[in-house]
Amino acid sequence: MDDIDRNIINTLQAGFPICPSPYQQVAETLNISEQELLVRLQTLLETGVLSRFGPLFHAEHMGGALTLAAVQAPEQDFDKMAAIINAFPEVAHNYARKHKLNMWFVLATETPAQIEQTLHKIEQQTGLHVYNMPKIHEYFVGLKLEA
Amino acid sequence: MDSIDRTIIRATQAGLPLTPEPYQTLAQQIGISADELMQRLTHMQTTGIIRRIGAVPNHYKLGYRHNGMTVWDVADAQMDNLGTQVGLLDFVSHCYHRPRHLPEWPYNLFAMIHSKTAAEAEQHIADIAALLGTHCRAHDVLYSTRILKKTGLRISQ
Numbered sequence: 001m002d003d004i005d006r007n008i009i010n011t012l013q014a015g016f017p018i019c020p021s022p023y024q025q026v027a028e029t030l031n032i033s034e035q036e037l038l039v040r041l042q043t044l045l046e047t048g049v050l051s052r053f054g055p056l057f058h059a060e061h062m063g064g065a066l067t068l069a070a071v072q073a074p075e076q077d078f079d080k081m082a083a084i085i086n087a088f089p090e091v092a093h094n095y096a097r098k099h100k101l102n103m104w105f106v107l108a109t110e111t112p113a114q115i116e117q118t119l120h121k122i123e124q125q126t127g128l129h130v131y132n133m134p135k136i137h138e139y140f141v142g143l144k145l146e147a
Numbered sequence: 148m149d150s151i152d153r154t155i156i157r158a159t160q161a162g163l164p165l166t167p168e169p170y171q172t173l174a175q176q177i178g179i180s181a182d183e184l185m186q187r188l189t190h191m192q193t194t195g196i197i198r199r200i201g202a203v204p205n206h207y208k209l210g211y212r213h214n215g216m217t218v219w220d221v222a223d224a225q226m227d228n229l230g231t232q233v234g235l236l237d238f239v240s241h242c243y244h245r246p247r248h249l250p251e252w253p254y255n256l257f258a259m260i261h262s263k264t265a266a267e268a269e270q271h272i273a274d275i276a277a278l279l280g281t282h283c284r285a286h287d288v289l290y291s292t293r294i295l296k297k298t299g300l301r302i303s304q
Contacts, residue, residue, distance in 0.1 A: 008202075009202060009204055009209070012201050012202035013201055013202050013203075013204065014199075014201065015199045015200060015201050016163070016199075016200040016201050016202075018170065018185050018188050018189050018192070018200070019185070020168055020170070020171065020181065020185075021167060021168060022169065022170075023165075023167060023169070024167065034167060038165050038166075038167070041165055042165050044202075045162070045165075047208075048205050048208055049204060049205060049208045049209070050202050050203060050204055050205065051203050051204065051205045051297075052162055052202070052203040053162045053163060053201070053202045053203070054159050054160075054161070054162035054163040054200065055156075055159050055163070055188065055191075055197045055199075055200045056197065056198045056199055056200070056201065056203070057156060057196060057197060057198070058195050058196055058197070058198050061194065061195045061196045062148060062156070062196055063148070068245065068257075082295045082296075085295075086295060086296045091296060092296075092297075092298055093294075093296060093297050093298070094294075094295035094296040094297075095291040095293070095294060095295060096291065096292045096293040096294075096295055097216065097289040097290065097291050097292065098289060098290050098292055099287070099289045100251075101251075101252070101289075103295070104216070104289070105295075105296070131248050131251075131252060132246075133245040133246055133248075133252075133257075134245070134246070135243040135244065135245055136243075136244040136245060136246060136255075137226075137227065137230065137243065137244040138242075138243055139227075139230040139231050139233065139234030139242040139243065139244070140233075140234025140235065140239060140240075140241065140242040141198070141240075141241050141242075142240065145204055145206060145209055145211055145240070145261055147204065147209050
């Protein structure tokens with residue numbers, strides 16, 4: 001990764017135009033050719049430096065629902081509990097974290113009612129109490145990681 | 148949002164095409180004109196269905212190895228004021244008010260921080276603590292130790 005790649009990453013985190021030749025427009029601001037931008041972008045995606053490039057959707061504005069939930073999984077059953085929880089297609093992310101509540105996952109469903117139903121099923125299948133922590137208010141969401 | 152919008156969402160979940168005219172490419176796949184596609188994307192961006200079109204970096208690959216979920220027990224009366232200020236800090240990527248679960252979980256303000264070094268993370272945590280001051284009763288930081296699952300948003304019919 002060189003300075004041009006870093007420039008591309010920083011620029012494209014902020015946004016991307018909606019116009020007939022958007023790569024050309026961005027390439028001009030970066031002082032590179034459209035072809036170079038496309039090739040570098042492809043490489044950044046293939047090597048996983050960028051996990052995604054495209055529209056980022058807002059689940060709630062699409063009528064869907066999101067929540068953050070946590071469980072306290074016993075250490076000896078940790079992987080088994082993770083497998084049960086990850087098997088739900090509604091589970092979008094799941095992270096192991098250093099805390100008594102050691103497994104934190106995000107549910108994304110198409111309707112708010114499905115959140116409750118899915119959490120209930122997770123409780124039944126894992127035998128664990130699920131701490132549901134839906135957002136009450138969003139103050140900020142945005143990625144601004146300087147490359 | 149109608150069925151064409153949903154088709155657009157499904158068609159772009161994997162990302163935008165890497166072609167000189169990506170909206171034209173997409174429009175052809177969907178069977179609408181490029182103009183209609185661009186109008187619809189612009190409308191979805193205006194109404195907030197699309198937060199933005201852009202790149203999502205992998206934190207770890209950029210060297211951000213200290214990614215912590217900082218959680219704070221903030222006085223309810225000060226929550227919105229302080230939450231807004233914490234959200235404006237440039238090292239915070241997500242900031243939310245979430246419910247407490249007493250007595251086990253007293254924290255109601257969540258802020259994700261991203262740092263390249265442990266020392267930098269400690270400094271960020273100290274900055275948030277200073278901002279909250281006496282309105283914060285307790286805090287904790289939960290560092291992720293493993294990604295167990297990570298997928299994009301899914302949508303069916």
